[in-house]
Amino acid sequence: MSFTRMLAVAKKEVVQILRDSRSLFIVIIMPVTLMLLFGYGVNLDLKGMPVYVLDRDGSQQSQDLLKRFQASEYFKVVKVVDGYPAIARALDDGHAKMGIVIPWDFSQRLQAGGPVQVQALVDATDDNSANVLIGYAQGVVQGYSAQMQSNWLQQRGQSLQPAPVSIETRTWYNEDLESSAFIIPGVLALVMSVIGAFLTSLTIAREWERGSMEQLISTPVSAMEIMFGKLAPYFVLGMFDVLICALIAIYWFHVPFRGSFVTLMGSSALFLVVVLSLGFYISVMAKNQFAACQIALLVTFLPAFLLSGFLFSIEQMPIVLQWITRIMPARYYVTVLKKIFLKGTPTAMLYAELIPLAVFAFVLALLATHSFHKRLE
Amino acid sequence: MFGRLKQMLIKEFIQVFRDKRTRFILIGPPIIQMLVFGYAATYEIHHVPTVVLDLDHSQESRELVSRFTSSPYFEVQRQLTDSRQIRDLIDKGDATVGLEIDAGFAQKLRKGQTAPLQVIVDATNSNTALIASSYITQIALGFAKDYQQDRIYRIAPQFVSAIPSIELEQRPWYNAELSSRWFFVPGVIGSLTLILVITLTAFAVVREREIGTLEQIMVTPIRPAEFILGKTLPFFLIGVADVLLIAVVGSLWFQVPFRGNVAVLALGAVLFILCMLGVGLLISTVSSTQQQAMVTAFFFIMPAITFSGFGFPISTMPQWMQYFSYCIPLRYFLVVLRGVYLKGVGLDILWPEMTVMAAMAVGLLTVSILRFHKALD
Numbered sequence: 001m002s003f004t005r006m007l008a009v010a011k012k013e014v015v016q017i018l019r020d021s022r023s024l025f026i027v028i029i030m031p032v033t034l035m036l037l038f039g040y041g042v043n044l045d046l047k048g049m050p051v052y053v054l055d056r057d058g059s060q061q062s063q064d065l066l067k068r069f070q071a072s073e074y075f076k077v078v079k080v081v082d083g084y085p086a087i088a089r090a091l092d093d094g095h096a097k098m099g100i101v102i103p104w105d106f107s108q109r110l111q112a113g114g115p116v117q118v119q120a121l122v123d124a125t126d127d128n129s130a131n132v133l134i135g136y137a138q139g140v141v142q143g144y145s146a147q148m149q150s151n152w153l154q155q156r157g158q159s160l161q162p163a164p165v166s167i168e169t170r171t172w173y174n175e176d177l178e179s180s181a182f183i184i185p186g187v188l189a190l191v192m193s194v195i196g197a198f199l200t201s202l203t204i205a206r207e208w209e210r211g212s213m214e215q216l217i218s219t220p221v222s223a224m225e226i227m228f229g230k231l232a233p234y235f236v237l238g239m240f241d242v243l244i245c246a247l248i249a250i251y252w253f254h255v256p257f258r259g260s261f262v263t264l265m266g267s268s269a270l271f272l273v274v275v276l277s278l279g280f281y282i283s284v285m286a287k288n289q290f291a292a293c294q295i296a297l298l299v300t301f302l303p304a305f306l307l308s309g310f311l312f313s314i315e316q317m318p319i320v321l322q323w324i325t326r327i328m329p330a331r332y333y334v335t336v337l338k339k340i341f342l343k344g345t346p347t348a349m350l351y352a353e354l355i356p357l358a359v360f361a362f363v364l365a366l367l368a369t370h371s372f373h374k375r376l377e
Numbered sequence: 378m379f380g381r382l383k384q385m386l387i388k389e390f391i392q393v394f395r396d397k398r399t400r401f402i403l404i405g406p407p408i409i410q411m412l413v414f415g416y417a418a419t420y421e422i423h424h425v426p427t428v429v430l431d432l433d434h435s436q437e438s439r440e441l442v443s444r445f446t447s448s449p450y451f452e453v454q455r456q457l458t459d460s461r462q463i464r465d466l467i468d469k470g471d472a473t474v475g476l477e478i479d480a481g482f483a484q485k486l487r488k489g490q491t492a493p494l495q496v497i498v499d500a501t502n503s504n505t506a507l508i509a510s511s512y513i514t515q516i517a518l519g520f521a522k523d524y525q526q527d528r529i530y531r532i533a534p535q536f537v538s539a540i541p542s543i544e545l546e547q548r549p550w551y552n553a554e555l556s557s558r559w560f561f562v563p564g565v566i567g568s569l570t571l572i573l574v575i576t577l578t579a580f581a582v583v584r585e586r587e588i589g590t591l592e593q594i595m596v597t598p599i600r601p602a603e604f605i606l607g608k609t610l611p612f613f614l615i616g617v618a619d620v621l622l623i624a625v626v627g628s629l630w631f632q633v634p635f636r637g638n639v640a641v642l643a644l645g646a647v648l649f650i651l652c653m654l655g656v657g658l659l660i661s662t663v664s665s666t667q668q669q670a671m672v673t674a675f676f677f678i679m680p681a682i683t684f685s686g687f688g689f690p691i692s693t694m695p696q697w698m699q700y701f702s703y704c705i706p707l708r709y710f711l712v713v714l715r716g717v718y719l720k721g722v723g724l725d726i727l728w729p730e731m732t733v734m735a736a737m738a739v740g741l742l743t744v745s746i747l748r749f750h751k752a753l754d
Binding site: 020022023026027030033034037038040041042043045046047048049065089091092093094109110111112113114115116117118119120121122123124125126127128129130131132134135137138139141142144145146148149152153156158168181182194198199202203206209210286288289290291293294295297298302306307311312313315316317318321338339342343345 | 396398399402406409410413414416417418419420421422423425426468473493494495496500501504505506507508511512514515518521522525529532533536538539540541542543544545546547548549550551552553555556557559560572576577580584587588666667668669671672673675676679680683684688689690692693694695698712715716719720722726
């Protein structure tokens, strides 16, 4: 393998990248955009959800209960309606996420004693929001109920303070439970997949499609030299993007960074080798840019998005899918990122992730060189 | 005119279906993605690994712990004796939630003071932390409520049947079992359609330009209008076929209910596909290579999916992002999809979304066709 020839291929690729200023611009701007998108856009902590209220009783007690809903930061009473159909319609067209219905005999039955039911109609199309809303609503109703009971007992000469269990939650590694802190390390894996696999998956397919591959074959450049020459510029771009992402994460979103920077760059380099090799392999196999890009989407972006633990927790997936995530390099990379950023795990403790990553990198690089060699003959 | 258009259509269909890989790509990846999404994308939690440190050893603390043991959301794996063990287990990732009940818990409850339950959550584990917190709150609330009833019974047994209490009767509409799958599957139909139609359209035109066959077509007697129609009609039809395929697979495989009218969904899908054709054409007019088309398309696709409310609630995004989401056609299509699938609503509710999509389709197609004419000249 000749270094000069490899350099020549790399130079050609760099010229091709540089000439296409828009692609270059996007490659540099993409990490920033993805970081901002996910950093700001993904937030599962609900506040101020629109609520419609139907108070059929209109008594002092029902008003007191509704005031508690109004005071909660999680709800925003947007409308008081006078009929059930209005609530049904608001849930149908999405103007309300929840409707609270107080029965007409609410205060009467409270007077009489015994349990009284208040209805919460919740739009559960989004199961997660519905769940959280129901939890908050229960908190409000129960708080009012306990207060009322202790008043009631007091009037009858019994003193009984409500004894609540207070929950002191400490969220480790991400003290404010900021969505951005657990999302952003994973965004790095997404960016790497896009840069690595997408762009490279097109480079070889492009040569085949345009017919310039035959020209390349007729030169003394060897298969290895073509591969390394073609991938080197994208490797540099990818590492540059890791750096940008890390800086944005730390200085813009203030995601804690507790581990070693060298390990971050080292594991990113390994993951880049994985996705670059995959992209290269795909482009050799597909020989058609459209097919190459769609397959790259399927085998790199999708796993990085869905099967890496970046957004959806792996433990909660069906067991078969959990096994499948074990052969997804992105899973190991995302775990490393979260540990480096949030937990500050020392490098020596990361072997369970770094070794599989290294193995993936080695095997895939081998596969890529091998496949290309054969195709040239 | 129709003769030439027919020839052009035949050519496009041959081009798409001749290649074995492209044929596969129109069918394989959408189905795989639908299945992976359906299984992997979930906000539900089950059996979250939990460890308990009960330093109080009282009847009350045991009662509280048993509520976690019997909950399907948590799996109490170990009872610990030392608070350092919690740290260890969470650090290693063996436990996601740690519950700590300090000595004096029961005493405080008996005196009517606030009794703390310490909760330690591993927040690197994406949204599981948030959702688990919400369930922990609900369990603790339930415990506090029942404990209160017990105290009343002990202090003043004569009041137990007379004391008023308020209960929240929760009614999750549209998705009674709060299934994440029901939330995601309709959304995946929209997202996959978006990706497929945009990339197909953008690539098809740019490929001709890149390979140089566009000039050959230009010297034939075909008129620009026929060319555009010939290029878009096949992808429109493929888009429609793909929506149908994904929708059928998604609904049958995952048993998502279809409560609305097929015609309403069809209307929404046609309008949405027209919008995406416009975007794809527009991208093709500003790209000269497929790589460029790909990065540009991706640059549009990522924000479009993130802002659409596909997986993350729009209402928790920053205000500027919420405004921006109004420009995303997918946002409206998702409302239609979920409306028809889960809510079973019709045009009387969905007409605003349909109108916006129709306007967007007209606007996008006009602009892109005008630009396309220019690019052809």
